[in-house]
Amino acid sequence: MSLSNxxxxxxxxLHPLVLFQIIDAYERxxxxxxxxLGTLLGIVAGKTxxxxxxxxxxxxxxxxxxxxxxxxxxxxxxxxxxxxxxxAYPQExxxxxxxxxxxxxxxxxxxxEYYERQCHSGQPLHLLMDxxxxxxxxxxxxxxxxxxxxxxxxxxLMFSLLPMDIYxxxxxxxxxxxxxxxxxxxxxxxxxxLPELEQVVDATxxxxxxLDLVLRYINDILNRKxxxxxxxxxxxxxxxxxxxxxxxxxxxxxxxxxMRDLLMSLTLSxxxxxxxxxxxxLSNMVDA
Amino acid sequence: xxxxxxxxxxxxDSDNTINYVQCDGLAVMKxxxxxxxxxxxxxxxxxxxxxxVVDxxxxxxxxxxxxxxxDETMDExxxxxxxMRRLRRVNVDHLHVGWxxxxxxxxxxxxALLESQYHYQTSIEESVVVVYDTxxxxxxxxxxxxxxxxxxxxxxxxxxDFTPEAFRTLKDKNRALAKLAAExxxxxxxxxxxxxxxxxxxxxxxxxxxxxxxxxxxxxxxxTHSQHIAQFCSQSLAKLFITESLQNAKEAKEIK
Numbered sequence: 001m002s003l004s005n006x007x008x009x010x011x012x013x014l015h016p017l018v019l020f021q022i023i024d025a026y027e028r029x030x031x032x033x034x035x036x037l038g039t040l041l042g043i044v045a046g047k048t049x050x051x052x053x054x055x056x057x058x059x060x061x062x063x064x065x066x067x068x069x070x071x072x073x074x075x076x077x078x079x080x081x082x083x084x085x086x087x088a089y090p091q092e093x094x095x096x097x098x099x100x101x102x103x104x105x106x107x108x109x110x111x112x113e114y115y116e117r118q119c120h121s122g123q124p125l126h127l128l129m130d131x132x133x134x135x136x137x138x139x140x141x142x143x144x145x146x147x148x149x150x151x152x153x154x155x156x157l158m159f160s161l162l163p164m165d166i167y168x169x170x171x172x173x174x175x176x177x178x179x180x181x182x183x184x185x186x187x188x189x190x191x192x193x194l195p196e197l198e199q200v201v202d203a204t205x206x207x208x209x210x211l212d213l214v215l216r217y218i219n220d221i222l223n224r225k226x227x228x229x230x231x232x233x234x235x236x237x238x239x240x241x242x243x244x245x246x247x248x249x250x251x252x253x254x255x256x257x258x259m260r261d262l263l264m265s266l267t268l269s270x271x272x273x274x275x276x277x278x279x280x281x282l283s284n285m286v287d288a
Numbered sequence: 289x290x291x292x293x294x295x296x297x298x299x300x301d302s303d304n305t306i307n308y309v310q311c312d313g314l315a316v317m318k319x320x321x322x323x324x325x326x327x328x329x330x331x332x333x334x335x336x337x338x339x340x341v342v343d344x345x346x347x348x349x350x351x352x353x354x355x356x357x358x359d360e361t362m363d364e365x366x367x368x369x370x371x372m373r374r375l376r377r378v379n380v381d382h383l384h385v386g387w388x389x390x391x392x393x394x395x396x397x398x399x400a401l402l403e404s405q406y407h408y409q410t411s412i413e414e415s416v417v418v419v420y421d422t423x424x425x426x427x428x429x430x431x432x433x434x435x436x437x438x439x440x441x442x443x444x445x446x447x448x449d450f451t452p453e454a455f456r457t458l459k460d461k462n463r464a465l466a467k468l469a470a471e472x473x474x475x476x477x478x479x480x481x482x483x484x485x486x487x488x489x490x491x492x493x494x495x496x497x498x499x500x501x502x503x504x505x506x507x508x509x510x511x512t513h514s515q516h517i518a519q520f521c522s523q524s525l526a527k528l529f530i531t532e533s534l535q536n537a538k539e540a541k542e543i544k
Binding site: 015016017020021023024025028029030036054055058060077080081084087088089169170171172174175176178179197199200201203204207243246248251255258259262263265266268269270272273276279280 | 312313314316317318320321322324325349350352353354355367370371374377378379380422425426428429430507510511514515517518519521522523524525526527528530531532534535539
């Protein structure tokens with residue numbers, strides 16, 4: 001076992017889909033199994049060493065022995081699922097394994113050995129999700145195993161924590177924001193997707209609320225009601241400078257061209273619709 | 289999206305039509321991932337939906353992608369069955385409740401879609417097709433729609449006599465008519481009475497009106513496409529006006 005050739009600096013990006021999948025697997029676990037575990041799939045960016053965890057599937061298993069320190073993993077199932085996953089997403093490779101629980105389990109060493117062989121880099125990641133919701137939070141952590149011990153003496157594995165970010169692509173954000181809003185609705189109304197123009201109205205209201213919040217915060221600080229916070233200040237500064245400065249003349253020009261383009265598309269599409277209706281009427285007339 | 293109950297019930301009444309589709313967050317996220325990944329190489333993404341039917345509500349709880357259609361070596365049926373069998377072992381709902389497909393600004397309607405949905409709905413009655421619009425969703429409007437064929441549409445598709453047989457009859461009839469015309473020409477030259485065309489036409493059973501299916505689908509396609517574009521334009525206009533008011537506010541401040 002190589003000693004810590006793992007780059008502890010490498011960044012781990014976790015796609016939200018993986019979280020959804022683990023939660024679903026946990027909710028559907030067999031009655032006699034207290035936890036779920038499975039294989040993590042992802043992409044390792046060659047040079048930067050950035051690891052993206054993009055997919056996963058759960059694997060049938062059984063714990064046994066004292067303190068549940070031994071594990072029987074259905075290896076055939078794992079391999080079959082991997083094969084099927086490769087058909088849909090051939091670019092994804094095994095990057096590690098996940099399990100649910102409060103802490104790294106006693107069986108982690110055995111699992112690590114198995115996934116060490118499966119994993120391309122030879123350094124499987126371990127994602128641990130606390131589904132017991134301690135402190136109203138779903139604690140999700142990523143570990144990597146590092147070999148420790150004295151050469152020639154006792155050796156062991158230490159699971160050390162890796163920094164992790166959750167990745168949000170823009171379509172993911174759109175979908176998740178929608179779901180978040182659905183959850184806030186009373187259950188009877190939930191489920192209906194909003195008509196599309198209302199989505200814009202909603203977003204506008206959102207912006208207004210956020211602007212109000214920021215304004216209140218800034219005014220509080222200016223009136224010395226609140227202690228200024230440097231990080232918040234910097235973040236606000238970043239936000240404000242990210243708005244491009246456009247001269248009034250150029251903005252007018254851009255606004256008008258865009259407007260004309262959009263109105264043109266609108267007119268054309270309604271013209272097409274009229275034409276369709278016309279042809280439909282005509283063919284009906286021929287029939288009658 | 290909504291909380292999942294522990295219930296697992298099938299509709300018992302015979303007219304088990306559904307009037308409501310509920311989609312789990314997991315299925316939404318999986319569709320989003322698959323459709324966007326495929327659309328980046330300009331491909332159509334398709335996959336199967338898994339779920340269950342509770343009362344009049346179809347719950348979509350999971351889904352999985354179909355392999356790319358270009359791969360001829362794959363046995364698609366086998367693949368689907370294997371995936372479902374594997375997922376069943378980890379207690380995923382294994383009722384196949386339909387399929388999903390990606391689209392770009394509403395260009396989803398096609399003969400293939402109609403055919404697949406017809407086969408789905410005739411084998412599993414509750415099936416739906418979920419169409420996810422990648423272009424619109426990438427611009428901030430989640431566009432996820434579930435469709436079903438109405439009973440009338442299914443009946444029409446069933447009756448739509450667009451078979452090779454109908455074609456053949458048409459061909460034979462034309463040949464006989466041409467032969468008759470030639471014979472008649474000979475007869476007139478000899479001064480004999482001509483045989484009326486109606487005699488020949490009677491020998492063949494009347495042809496149904498030529499199928500309008502393709503034309504209807506095309507016009508429906510154009511209609512939805514333009515409707516989506518119109519919607520999209522109005523949304524963009526709304527966005528544009530928001531930018532304008534922001535800009536105005538900024539300019540007003542600068543003047544001060």
